[in-house]
Amino acid sequence: MGAPGSGKGTQAELLAERLNFYYFETSKILEEKFNKAKENEFIKADGKKYFLKDEKNLWKTGKLCSPPFVTYLVMEKIKKLYKEGKSLILSGSPRTIYESQKIVPLLKQLYGINNIKVILINITPKETIFRNSHRRICELMRHPVLYSKETKKIKKCPLDGSKLLKRAGLDDPESIKVRLKEYKERTLPLMEHFKKEKLRTKEINGSPPPADVFKNILKAIKI
Numbered sequence: 001m002g003a004p005g006s007g008k009g010t011q012a013e014l015l016a017e018r019l020n021f022y023y024f025e026t027s028k029i030l031e032e033k034f035n036k037a038k039e040n041e042f043i044k045a046d047g048k049k050y051f052l053k054d055e056k057n058l059w060k061t062g063k064l065c066s067p068p069f070v071t072y073l074v075m076e077k078i079k080k081l082y083k084e085g086k087s088l089i090l091s092g093s094p095r096t097i098y099e100s101q102k103i104v105p106l107l108k109q110l111y112g113i114n115n116i117k118v119i120l121i122n123i124t125p126k127e128t129i130f131r132n133s134h135r136r137i138c139e140l141m142r143h144p145v146l147y148s149k150e151t152k153k154i155k156k157c158p159l160d161g162s163k164l165l166k167r168a169g170l171d172d173p174e175s176i177k178v179r180l181k182e183y184k185e186r187t188l189p190l191m192e193h194f195k196k197e198k199l200r201t202k203e204i205n206g207s208p209p210p211a212d213v214f215k216n217i218l219k220a221i222k223i
């Protein structure tokens with residue numbers, strides 16, 4: 001868990017590689033779904049229809065998609081991965097209490113409560129805005145490259161050599177402010193919810209360089 005720009009994507013990727021877990025990215029699942037969307041396509045969740053073009057509009061302007069829509073897609077994917085025997089790193093999901101009330105019981109049921117660990121990466125709002133407006137992703141695999149002294153001059157993805165791009169729309173300052181507000185109002189209260197669900201949670205300072213944050217996370221998940 002973490003605000004936009006906290007580096008949770010980078011950390012999730014590092015963890016997935018180190019532990020050989022599946023990196024479960026909700027934003028990628030959404031993006032994939034939107035890119036393949038047919039005219040007037042919808043999914044049905046909780047007895048309601050959710051049209052892909054409406055959801056895509058929410059997402060493009062930095063707002064959260066409808067929780068039942070996201071939850072439906074996420075749960076389908078989790079069940080599929082579990083059947084394939086995979087362990088998961090979730091980044092950016094659950095994002096809302098609604099989503100959490102559905103996803104946490106599913107994860108508990110499939111993987112067992114003792115195998116679920118929650119890490120919150122903390123950074124300040126100022127840092128969030130700065131990092132997001134300087135953030136880039138690679139063209140080929142959408143690897144995130146956060147802005148830092150070490151990365152500011154890099155022109156190609158360190159992992160696959162493809163071009164680094166800015167994400168159109170999502171990383172504009174206005175859009176970032178909306179995402180930050182959504183995060184505070186809807187995502188942050190989730191930590192309380194996780195504690196009530198008796199999940200093990202831990203907060204980590206996201207300000208140090210990614211390699212140091214990573215070491216602290218590895219320590220934290222051993223608890």
Ligand SMILES: [Zn+2]
Nearest residue numbers: 138143157160
């Ligand atoms: Zn890449």
